[in-house]
Amino acid sequence: MILTCGVTVVMLSAGLLGQIVFPATGITTKGQAMLLAIDDASLPLKRNLCYYLTKPTVHPEPVLLPSRDNPHAVDYLGCHFYGGVVHEGGKYRMWYYPVSLGRNPDISPEQKKASDFWTAQLWLGTVCYAESQDGIHWTKPNLGQLLFKGNRDNNALDMPDALIEGVHVIRDVEEPDTNRRYKMVMNVFLPGGMPTIRTATSADGIHWNAAKQTALGGDFIEESSIYRFNDLYFVNGQTFAVGNNGRRLGRSCYVRVSTDFDHWLPEPAESFVLPDPADAGKTVEHGRRDETHIGVGAAPFGNVLVGIYCIWHNDDDFGKISGDFGLVVSNDGVRFREPVKGYRWLTAQDSAVTPVPGQDYPTILCQGNGILNVGNETRIYHGRWRNVNYSRRDAKPEDYYAEVALATIPRDRWGALGLFPGQAEGSMWSCPMTLPEGGCDIVLNADGANGMRVEVADERFIPIADFSGDASGAAAAADGLDVAVRWPKGDLKMLGGKTVRLRVHVRKTGAVEPRLYAIYLSSRGR
Template structure:
């Protein structure tokens, strides 16, 4: 793997497959450890919320975010070694991985469809993004109104990009932007798309350091193009100075809100972007789903990715970034709806050295009435290939019949650490009603304890007097080599639960060749006996550690009479 991943420099040693025991049930922090199998039926629609926006609030988005919790640092600015990442933590013994299942937020859906006559009366479709900025959270989503079923308008025209905002990530309003005419007036929350193309999936990136102020916001759109007697999906790149007024980055004149084939930036084959949009190792990555012939044959919908150096010019060569195991068995022609597949790519939380992803788990069937979709969990360390930390594990199960999110879930690119929780925003679409086309959607939140997607715990399976056991065992792991950026001091933190005087983590620093550093190992090792999301690690009373080698590893040992209580979730290096 390349030395530079997606924001922070890490050096990956030779990959080693290490076996571990996997469980989907954890005893740590059990208030949020079990899968919420049900969700409440959707309450009656609330009134459409209108809030006037002060234009000056969009002049500048630099500086520290006021909505962040000063109690914690921003983990996206640190190197993160997650428990579930077997590239960051490749070597271990007598430990087992337990995945955590999120809970649905009690306020779900936190964004609802609007009343008749509004742009999102028929659909609030969270194929969208949530981004935290100075004093608010900003959301972009796909909206469709009453004209969705109007056969007199072009088929792609009813799909539009809408906007919402929040002070706390839970309570959302739809501001009156006054930018786009809809239903005879401009009193709505539609963003301006110039020119407008029908858009059914949207992802937004915010790059405040872009030297071109007009391109600090970048938007990837799933639009349509006509081919023969059908319309097919493709990608269109937009940019903006404020996230509200968008300019297409290619020259075109839309026809029926669709992109003429001659102006496309990708091959003229059906592709459904933008499941995920991110920048990694200097390149923009765009992923989505399709079933185009690949160098290796797969069944149905796979995750396909294209790359670009500038967001405008995209490679025509692509890679298949993720395939589920069942897709290696070809079911044959005419069965593209059937079988286990991926759905709509991978939405990504770019954590610098690691990409956390949510993917759609398509449970196919011969007829639409039996098709359902759950959400899965994947990870990548290079932005190219994704993998499942836990084989075919369901991260979030679809809601039961009668719930607002029944039948099928949609992954959006919305991940935020807020206070003691991690928010994962998601949408809903029931594929069983595909042909009936009833109103649909909304935006929900799945929550976990902050950054605790999974835990490493002591596994005593090998302890005993059996032929394949030992009377005494040691539970420990060694990380990959981490390249320390820049000169000066570094700080280290641990995210763990279940710690006490009788359940401790011993943490040592090693050089790249796994030789212990005398000042930070053995008798000088750090000991952590307090639970928390960002517990500082100190060696010899010092938290700021200087004069370290350019490349270091960490060795973590689980100790104490109650070491089985320990749930390790992550290490951070700043």
């Protein structure tokens, strides 16, 4: 405790109450922090080590399909995963936006007036809900809310907007008001057709209280995800950016920020933008270029966020556009970066949409709030959009199609740090971290962990004697998602409240190539 100008100020150690603090970013986590191998802010210094990104496994069949057996269904044409998945209480819950054939005649006069600009055969929205016990086999419960083409027997939510292009949902476990436990961001349309967002909150994820006004006034955005990170709310979405000297950049990822989910700052921030091609033939005016489609679909994991974005291969002919996934990380929720620049983490060929016999419609992959850890697996729910060019004479309305797919990796194994080819040993340093007062355990997600040892140094890289050299920590097993590190002389509780760095030595000791995917710091005081 100190006294300043007659005011009593209580100075709490940064490491109290199970908190792990990252001074370089200002991030504080409770319970567990994760140093991902692909996060070059957490593991910035490396010798003889390079990335080995993981190729995800794609489930052979889509996990959610349109209701093609019912032409009057809300999702007759498509189930678009501009959506979100939550896993709670042993149940998977999904919110997605449907596409039907033809306007819903049962909308209110106010909704009709607001949607008169929409003349296409495809009707977007409203919001649909599905649930599953295993995340593979999904049901569409009859919610009885929305009157759609004369029937309320459907899985649609009754929302204030008739046209909704995207819906993203999180379960906010830190929200003290249980009536606001679930939070939703919807892509709605202003009069005349400009997309923007409306927010909603719910106690159960089924009955929603939508905000009366759109969140950003008249600002354009098509969102890809919502997340809470470092006690702020973020919406990550697509806008049309303007670059150096006013040059148009096309689709680009930007974020909007809120402290309470009700009031959003008017200033956006650039989140992730692909390089502006110098070739004049690839300017946005000509259409042929790669862009970032609908923002980053991100998920927070304590001190880091992992996201995927659609690499939109733009073309003058819309029907030739396809979309692959890129992989990005962030340490502040605003700026994302690729571990390997330009890497296509999942291609449209890897996760191709159900085809139309005799047609060659491209696949556009779509991201949302679809990344979640369940047990020993990381699941990446995503959308597959069949891009139909209706200018083709042989194109039918029913050719339009969207489905939900699933890709998986072993938990948190987005990519590894491994030895250069031909090298036998290497090493890496972490960023500085302030350890919790109650101590913490260090656990490796690694293969070939028996060739790894962990040292602890102060923030200026000076080794701490009881945790370095012959007193370094050693892995308790050769391989695994959770390999404990054992210390021969001490306990990390001795370092509670101190700011330290970790140094990991990697050595090949047998036939297995050592691969480090993540380092976990688990507080004992949580």
